[in-house]
Amino acid sequence: MTVALSIAVFTIAYILIASERVHKTIAALAGGGVVVLVGIVGSDDVFYSHRTGIDWNVLFLLLGMMIIVGVLRQTGIFEYVAIWAAKRAKGSALRVMILLVLITATASGFLDNVTTVLLIAPVTMLVCERLEVAPTPFLIAEVLASNIGGAATLIGDPPNIIIGSRAGLSFNDFFWNLTPIVLIELAVFTLLLPRLFRGSFEVDPERAADVMQLEEREAIRDPRLLVKCGIVLGAVFAGFFGHPVFHLEPSLVALLGAGVLVLISGLPQRDYLSAVEWETLLFFVGLFVMIGALVKTGVIGRLAKFATELTGRNALVATMLILVVSAVLSGVIDNIPYVATMSPLVAELVEHVDHPAQADALWWALALGADFGGNLTAVGASANVVMLGIAKRSDHPISFWEFTRKGIVVTAVTIVVAAPYLWLRYFAFA
Template identity: 70%
Template sequence: MTAIALVVFLAAYVLIATEWTHKLLAALGGAGVLFALGVTDPDHAFYSQETGIDWNVIFLLLGMMIIVGVLRRTGVFEYVAIWAAKRAKGSPLRVMILLTLITAIASAFLDNVTTVLLIAPVTLLVCDRLGISPVPFLIAEVMASNIGGTATLIGDPPNIIIASRSGLTFNDFLIHLTPLVMIQLLVFVLVLPRLFKGSFAADPDRVEDVLRLNEREAIQDTRLLIKCGVVLLAVFTGFIGHAIFHIEPAVVALLGAGLLILISKVPTKDYMGSVEWQTLLFFAGLFVMVGALVKTGLISDLARAVGNATDGKPLLATMLILVVSAVLSGIVDNIPYVATMSPVVLELTKNVTDPAHAHALWWALAAGADFGGNATAVGASANVVVIGIALRAGHPISFWEFTRKGVVITAITIIVSAPYLWLRYFVLS
């Protein structure tokens, strides 16, 4: 069964990467083959938290897509787009830096997917106003969201899993990972001009037109905007305080969407038309295939091999976990990977006497898994969502177009992370 699950996953991955067929067909086809061959079953695929579809991700996406669909009617995205372009004085590079920093900061306090769902419409509008391709901007923003989400316990789902296994607190993540993320963002901003060289030429006439615009005139429905603002504030409060309220972010998003539909009375076709159904189904198929790898024990075997290869040396273990986590998280979703790897790290920490060295193992897992999500187009949930939005807007992003940039950024972030972990936990501790 393990061999079958691996072959089906690799075949689907090749189809997605080469774009020989639509990624949705590859994902659902792969899931269908696994069901037909008995590698997985409805109990494992639909009801298991470890090996099944992550319904929290699916319904979080659905709820936020509906909220964004209602919010779009207010004109607020036009407002933010014009505001950002004017603050950047029409410079596409400055616009990219501004939007990526906003995305990174927001991703530290909100789910990455929620952040990119909110920032992508703004990006599409500002690029349309300036007459430039939004593709480099969308890629840069989703990478910034994966980097920024590493900073806090709630910024990325793998961090929540790590915290529950290790006993680390919200403040621990702030103290240990936020400084690393700040360094990564500085390096990321410096790399942007070279990474997207040739993407910053705007029509001077279009720039002048944008600078003459009054962003306040973009707001089309003030009353609806106020209603959306109240609901979004409540939703964001729920996201940030979900550990206190014991309400899953997906439930918060669905409640917010339902409340906004109720009080806004927006026509059904307006908000349902904003739902990226292909993206949701793609996620479902991908979760089934990755869940089959977890069910057959393949991911667990890989994780334990990493633990055995370290031979009780904390520094070697830290660097190996960092690199392997980055590589595997670029191939499979980092949530099931971290869920499988965290017990292995926990076992490793039991044999480490120095608390700083033990902490280093957990931070290596978090950094590798979170930063590794940038490596490929399917490495993180936010990547898939942005690619779906871009396709729907008429600006398709190919698997390799994303991955060529993503591998570079992942390599840079891991190279920066390695000396940070070494210096802070093995030299200065």
């Protein structure tokens, strides 16, 4: 009974989110409330369980970085970068998109992709405002690029951190094994942009000429605050990179950085809280509770186990099945809880594979499938939800299906490119 009910609640909530008949935050919170009220999950499951509860690390990482972005916005640095990018692209909207996509993907390899999206979105809005073009295609392209670029390293995407911990894989393991395919995927994605966003690059020549006359240095409104932000951001990033040394979770690092920056900036509350996406944070709360119900009742575990049983003892078949299944399920169910559930099952499969390279291929298939699969739908990855929230607050809402139409194409292409890479590197030439 609880299994069927948890599936029904999640399905109905997901349909409401996808159809946009009900606001996604209301749908997610209502679904979470139902599974709590009927007793599928209790307070211990919701607030204290790492397996079935709210992922507080994700929520507080988002909150901390949103506050930091709110303070940083007061300096004028986003206007500076916007003008710089537009001038380097010589006013071409397509070149601006390519430049911002490459910046986003590169940053996502060394920062959490949600953090990257929070930093790049304000820049994008300002560039598009200067060129008088719609920002929606640019925002979608950037979040797709962030999920691709985040696959390159251990710290680029939360699912990679889970996999690294479970499999004992280091930062260097991820870098040397996944960065090559990510670079290939980015090249393919860049070539795909003109077709994927056809009709989005018309710019008035006079507007482009006006942009070329702008002086980016004049955009900096508060140089002293910018220096303070630079120091705090440097310390925050050092905390992210220095996790093995300091043993501080990224969420705590972000909150500490936000607190220090609020203290030394002297800004009023309305300024540093203006960038906080409260609706997005509450949406995650409801989503985590509903998915926790699916985890507790064994639904996700059964799906993952069924997929692994189909592979038998054939490592190549297992690798390809994990890649495809992970891409599909991660697009429907947030890739963080999916990877957390799938990791123990992949670990069981690895024990039956004698060849070390082929055993590692199972882990790389899980990482690539989950990371690239996050692009499949608007709720497939945390960065997607955050970007949609930013777009809505900026009066440029992106619908579930508008995002998903592009995401399906990009996910299909990236998985098709990843499959031969895994076969060639770990099986054909292992």
